[in-house]
Amino acid sequence: MKINTQRLWNHIMELGRIGRNGDGSVTRFPFTAQDRAAEELIRRYMEEAGLSVETDAAGNLIGRWMPDAPAESREPVITGSHYDTVLQGGKFDGCLGLLGAIEAVQTLREGGYVPGCPVWVVGFKDEEGNRFGYGMIGSKAICGKVLPEGLASEDGDGVSLRDAMRSYGLSPEELDTCRVDRIKAMLELHIEQGQVLEKGGCQIGVVEGIAGLERYTVTIAGSSAHAGATPMSGRSDPVPAMSRWILRVTELARARKDCVATVGRIEVRPGTCNIICGEARFSLDIRSVRDEDIRDVMGEMERFEATLEEQEHVRITRALDQSLPGTVCDEELKKRMEEICDRNSYSRCRIMSGAGHDSMNFGGLCPVSMIFVPSQGGYSHRKEEYTLPEDCGAGAQVLMEMIRETAACKEYL
Numbered sequence: 200m201k202i203n204t205q206r207l208w209n210h211i212m213e214l215g216r217i218g219r220n221g222d223g224s225v226t227r228f229p230f231t232a233q234d235r236a237a238e239e240l241i242r243r244y245m246e247e248a249g250l251s252v253e254t255d256a257a258g259n260l261i262g263r264w265m266p267d268a269p270a271e272s273r274e275p276v277i278t279g280s281h282y283d284t285v286l287q288g289g290k291f292d293g294c295l296g297l298l299g300a301i302e303a304v305q306t307l308r309e310g311g312y313v314p315g316c317p318v319w320v321v322g323f324k325d326e327e328g329n330r331f332g333y334g335m336i337g338s339k340a341i342c343g344k345v346l347p348e349g350l351a352s353e354d355g356d357g358v359s360l361r362d363a364m365r366s367y368g369l370s371p372e373e374l375d376t377c378r379v380d381r382i383k384a385m386l387e388l389h390i391e392q393g394q395v396l397e398k399g400g401c402q403i404g405v406v407e408g409i410a411g412l413e414r415y416t417v418t419i420a421g422s423s424a425h426a427g428a429t430p431m432s433g434r435s436d437p438v439p440a441m442s443r444w445i446l447r448v449t450e451l452a453r454a455r456k457d458c459v460a461t462v463g464r465i466e467v468r469p470g471t472c473n474i475i476c477g478e479a480r481f482s483l484d485i486r487s488v489r490d491e492d493i494r495d496v497m498g499e500m501e502r503f504e505a506t507l508e509e510q511e512h513v514r515i516t517r518a519l520d521q522s523l524p525g526t527v528c529d530e531e532l533k534k535r536m537e538e539i540c541d542r543n544s545y546s547r548c549r550i551m552s553g554a555g556h557d558s559m560n561f562g563g564l565c566p567v568s569m570i571f572v573p574s575q576g577g578y579s580h581r582k583e584e585y586t587l588p589e590d591c592g593a594g595a596q597v598l599m600e601m602i603r604e605t606a607a608c609k610e611y612l
Contacts, residue, residue: 200310204592207302210244215290224287224582229325230363237282241322248305256373257340258324265317274383275317276606281326289584295591296388297322303599314606316383323557331360338557340377342564382565384605387558388598390586394577395550402593403540404550404571405533408488409559411525415483420514423477437479440511447503451496457551458487488525488551526562539600545593570597
């Protein structure tokens with residue numbers, strides 16, 4: 200059985216026209232008219248693939264194959280991805296994984312394959328979190344991980360996530376009904392969003408794991424004073440302390456494999472060239488597949504902060520804004536993916552996902568597997584985002600064969 204690459208490509212291009220901006224980028228935020236139009240189109244694709252389609256209380260679009268399976272084989276293999284975009288994003292992020300899953304199931308059905316357990320194709324709602332700042336509401340609901348404070352998150356117009364869901368016709372107070380307690384496996388296809396595969400000449404990335412992350416707001420308070428009249432020895436300047444802090448966390452992350460630390464936002468006050476700053480505030484985004492790396496780095500930084508406070512005469516506070524544990528992909532599923540690649544003569548390599556994905560919420564609940572395909576130029580979250588048709592088809596082919604083997608019998612191994 201071979202994926203219909205042209206059909207998949209046509210679906211990607213058609214969906215990419217919903218929310219298209221004048222510059223060619225795509226903006227498709229959750230619980231909007233564009234979201235509704237995309238949902239209706241995806242529902243049609245699912246129905247054409249022979250799936251029984253419904254929407255749950257979180258807004259997830261779920262296409263079920265074998266919805267009436269006997270009780271002893273009701274643990275589903277779940278596959279899919281999201282179809283919302285960032286502001287001025289592209290056509291492929293998330294959408295390839297969802298449309299590739301639909302294509303995979305349609306190919307299997309057309310080939311006469313009958314699964315030994317249910318297969319669900321899920322279009323997850325609001326993975327990006329661009330509108331409300333609380334992402335992955337759909338996959339979190341299925342995995343029972345929605346936090347009440349997340350529903351209170353507001354967009355730029357002061358509309359809460361909870362109210363937007365209600366206006367869209369959903370039932371945020373019934374999110375418990377979305378939870379699925381027993382899952383055979385979660386399989387997700389996605390573009391890489393970086394250049395590792397492209398530079399390595401690999402068509403398929405066998406994802407080792409999805410990095411967990413912690414995000415902090417760090418505040419260093421000093422004492423504002425005149426830039427010319429205050430000697431260096433008498434200063435309480437948060438900027439040198441901030442510089443040393445950033446250099447230290449960078450060194451610690453660099454010393455650990457696949458650990459990354461990013462300071463993406465810096466604010467200083469009062470922010471005038473002839474005044475010593477009184478306060479520096481900045482963000483930290485630290486990620487690793489190994490949660491212990493993050494714990495070790497931040498523990499080391501806590502000890503370093505004590506030294507900085509004494510040497511630079513400042514006060515340092517750190518607030519945790521977000522925490523997501525890392526997910527290690529299932530080793531047996533990784534080996535199976537490699538065998539499929541070899542069988543199809545696809546070049547492959549193992550790769551870590553530094554970006555978060557819906558699959559990470561399934562960690563600890565069931566075996567997780569992710570398939571990456573190259574992003575041309577490493578572009579993602581922008582209009583230039585592009586993956587070659589043949590790479591889209593190869594990723595969907597691997598996903599199709601993963602579904603075929605994982606759903607073949609009562610035990611996936």
